[in-house]
Amino acid sequence: MNIPIKTLQCFLTLVETENFTRAAQKCFITQPTLSKIIQRLEESLGETLLIRNNQKVELTQAGQLFEHSAREILGQWHRLQEDMSNLSGLKSGRLRLGVCPMMSSLIIGLLTSYRKRYPGVELHMYEYGGFGCEQALLNNSLDIAFTALPTTHETELVNQPLTKYPLLACLPEGHPLAEKDHLKWQDFQPYPFILYNEDFSLAKLINRLSRKAGVQLNIAFRSGQWDFLAAMVEADMGVAILPEPICNRLSTSKLVFKPMQPAMTWDLALIWRQSLPLTPAAKALLELSKQKTER
Helix, strand or coil: CCCCHHHHHHHHHHHHHCCHHHHHHHHCCCHHHHHHHHHHHHHHHCCCCEEEECCEEEECHHHHHHHHHHHHHHHHHHHHHHHHHCCCCCCCEEEEEEECHHHHHHHHHHHHHHHHHCCCEEEEEEECCHHHHHHHHHCCCCCEEEEECCCCCCCCEEEEEEEEEEEEEEEECCCHHHHCCCECHHHHCCCEEEEECCCCHHHHHHHHHHHHCCCCCEEEEEECCHHHHHHHHHCCCCEEEEEHHHHHHCCCCCEEEEEECCCCEEEEEEEEECCCCCCHHHHHHHHHHHHHHHC
């Protein structure tokens, strides 16, 4: 069985878009050509991989198995290309980098230094929540990712700690808790709580620590956007917990920030898959981050 790399790329693009027309556009081919590629693939495997329903495609059980293998093969192919093109040093290549939305502005300095040192490397950045970054690493869609600790898949991922920031309670002006010097988990119980979406590492951390303190938060709203979350707090729709760098951006708003007791931190790190070697481009980013951390 001989399946071209291009066929695997087309198949995965179709899986991600769930639509032949959009997938064909992304692959820079016509829809009939894509249909023939998928048809030949299914014929060569002797299995139906996709079910076509009302212009949307869904994976069969065989398709799910093939998707997993296709991602593994493409990940290995990407690594082979990187290794071969950089035998004499990191002069070119591609880095598939995952970033949590709240972290984007915090890594600009590192990425600027990386770009200056390795101008031939093409940076592809993908925004995911913390859990999304982990999943993308495990299915070989990313080389390395910036996220917050702890990770969910601790045995399958390796991490390099970068820095940590205090986590602060975020309150609207005039809130009863704003009079306190610091807040404990028990202080939040009577009030609606605004939390990040479930795939955010910070949401998992807040849930874990509150439960450990014996507190069941009254979660009223969830959001994946820190600015919208802060706006809801400012509108007196609830209280929240935000990392200090985000609080600093909101210093002109009608919000009050209070430290937690015991103190809590937002621990940031680079993570990657333990069972796969880092690509040269990812390894270079890791080394540069270590140099900056040690200064």
